[in-house]
Amino acid sequence: MDFGFTASEIRLKQEIADFARREMPADVREGSPDFxxxxxxxxxxxxxxxxxxxxARGWxxxxxxxxxxxxxxxxIEQVICFEEMAYWGIPGYDMGVGGIxxxxxSLLAHGSETQKLEHLPPLAQGRRFWCTAYSEPGAGSDMASLQSTAVRRNGEYAVNGQKVWTSASPVADWxxxxxxxxxxSSKHRGLSLFVLDMRTRGLTVRPLAAMTGTTPFGELFFDDVRVPLENLVGEEGMGxxxxxxxxxxxxxxVGVVYSGMVRRITDELIAVQRNVPLAGAGQRAGIARHKLAELAVxxxxxxxxxxxxxxxLWGxxxxxxESAQAKVFSTELSQRAAQLAMELAGLYGQLSDTERATSMARRARAFYLSSTGNTILAGTSEIERNVIAQRGLGLPR
Ligand SMILES: Cc1cc2nc3c(=O)[nH]c(=O)nc-3n(C[C@H](O)[C@H](O)[C@H](O)COP(=O)(O)OP(=O)(O)OC[C@H]3O[C@@H](n4cnc5c(N)ncnc54)[C@H](O)[C@@H]3O)c2cc1C
Known part of the structure; x- marks a missing residue:
């Protein structure tokens, strides 16, 4: 079986690489691949x-x-665009979290015609950023136990409750x-999906800090937020x-993103190790060689x-x-890759961005810190293994 790319797919990859080198400011290009x-x-x-x-380039x-x-x-072109933008660390390529x-x-599959026309073109044009709010303080893996409510009242929904860990919410538009x-008591059947303008009155976003030193998430507080009926996606109760x-x-x-990111850090570690062996010579270099070979595989x-x-899926x-397999493998691999990058960077991996760390060491440090959450977001590794075991292998619950 031929797993290679066609000539036009190779051209697309090259165009994205050229774009990244030309359009990304040098400090961002050299910065971290942390999503x-x-x-x-x-x-x-x-x-x-x-x-x-x-x-504008249609990516x-x-x-x-x-x-x-x-x-x-x-x-496949869609996958290539996504993976290559992740490889180069071009910020925003998922148009917030999950936009693309x-x-x-999901809007293509279940949205109304008005919703599709209102939201899809601004996403494809790179103009509207999104966040995704499922998790609540008491509902993570068991998402169907969530408590925040939308109640029909006077021709609109009144929303009350709280969300947590909403990535990109401090900056998202929708x-x-x-x-x-x-x-x-209706649990799964009592859930519905909505789209909501983040500027809606009654919605408060409180940024949450991560150990990377940034505030990638927020808590959302809904105090009688009025949501038009037409913001319901598909049918009520089908959420x-x-x-x-x-x-x-x-x-x-997630599988595609970490495939791109891990390939980038692998390429960089190999290039550095080839030119200025981080692991020195002798036995340590031999071990590094084997670990890098393993990472490449x-x-x-x-x-x-x-x-x-x-x-x-995108077809x-x-x-x-298959999506659970890709998620669990790619995120656990991202942690192994980050661990190896830190080992090879040695003490340089502990320097902060403002100190004189090399680009690779900065990248290693940021990747290491952020990779911790990779096996939690989008369903923990345990939940992915449950899906594989029960739906894939037919094992009992
Ligand atoms: C970096 C990051 C970004 C995130 N972004 C978002 C976002 O944008 N939007 C959003 O809605 N949420 C987001 N989350 C939240 C994420 O979806 C939840 O943290 C995740 O679903 C786990 O829920 P929990 O934290 O409540 O842990 P819990 O569900 O309480 O799980 C605690 C532990 O118990 C285990 N466990 C739970 N149930 C089972 C089971 N049935 N079988 C085996 N083990 C089980 C889990 O694997 C875990 O180890 C993000 C999280 C992180 C780390």
């Missing part, structure tokens, strides 16, 4: 500036229909929001089904697993188990 840091300071300014340029949602801002490209990878596809519209499908997109996309496996989930075919 969560992109919603802060200099990276966020760059994301706002650079995404409309990526959108955001390229497989979406032309009517909604896409260019009807193949699913699961909110766009929110993809899961709420309870039915009774607590659980839509979110289960959206999670397949999320997990497959695993990085290739990661890419194949990610493609196996994302390409059919419209459900891939529940």
């Amino acid at each position: 969560e840091r992109q919603f802060h300071g200099r990276l966020w300014e760059t994301a706002r500036e650079i995404m409309p340029k990526a959108g 955001l949602g390229p497989a979406w229909p032309v009517r909604y801002g896409g260019r009807g490209a193949s699913p 990878s699961w909110i766009g596809p 929110c993809w929001l899961l709420l309870r519209t039915g009774s607590a 659980w089904d839509y979110v289960v499908a959206a999670l397949e997109y999320e997990r497959a996309s 695993e990085s290739e496996i990661c890419r194949l697993l990610a493609y196996r989930a994302a390409v059919p 419209g075919q459900p891939v529940n188990v």
Whole structure:
């Protein structure tokens, strides 16, 4: 079987590489590949500036229909755009959190025509950033136990409650929001999905700090927030089904993102080790050589697993188990890669961004700190293994 890229796919990869070298300010290009840091300071300014340029080139949602801002490209092109932008650390390429990878596809599948026309073109043009609010203080893995409510009153919904760990919420324009519209006893059947303008009155965002020193998440507080009926996505009470499908997109996309990021750190470690051996000579160098070889092999496996989930999915075919496999493998690999990068960077890996660390050491440190959360977001490793064991292998619950 030929796993190679076609000539036009290779050209696309090259165009994105050239774009990254030309359009990204040097300090951002040399900076960290940390996904969560992109919603802060200099990276966020760059994301706002650079995404409309990526959108103009047709790299955001390229497989979406032309009517909604896409260019009807193949699913593999969409995967390549996503992976290459992750490889180069171009900030904003998921248009906030999930804009391109699961909110766009979910709106295509379940949104009204008005919602598609209102939200998809600004995403594909790089102009509207999103956040995703599912988790609550008492509802993470067991998402269906969430408590925040949307109650129909006087021709609109009144929303009350609290969300937590909402990535990108301090800077996002719109929110993809899961709420309870039915009774607590109806559990899964009582959930509905909404889109919400983040400037809506009654919504307060309190930024939450991460150990990377930035505030990538927020807590959302809803105090009788009025939401128009037309902001409901699909049918009331069907939110659980839509979110289960959206999670397949999320997990497959996580696989693609970490495939790109791990490949980048692998390439950099190999280049550095080739030129200025970080691990010195002798036995340590031999160990480093073997570890790098292993990382290169695993990085290739990661890419194949990610493609196996994302390409059919972005072509419209459900891939529940494959997306869980891609998610668990890619995120656990990102932690092994970060660990190795720190080992090879040695004490330089402990220097902060403002100190005289090399680009690779800065990258290693940021990747190491942020990778901790990778096996928690989008479903913990335990939850992914449950999906693989129960749905993939037919093991009992
Ligand atoms: C970097 C990062 C970004 C995030 N971004 C977002 C976001 O944008 N939007 C959003 O809504 N949420 C976001 N989250 C929250 C994330 O989805 C939840 O943290 C995650 O689902 C786990 O929920 P919890 O933290 O409540 O842990 P819990 O669900 O309480 O889990 C605690 C532990 O118990 C284990 N566990 C729970 N249930 C089972 C089970 N059935 N079988 C085996 N083990 C189990 C878990 O694996 C975990 O180890 C983010 C989290 C992180 C770390």
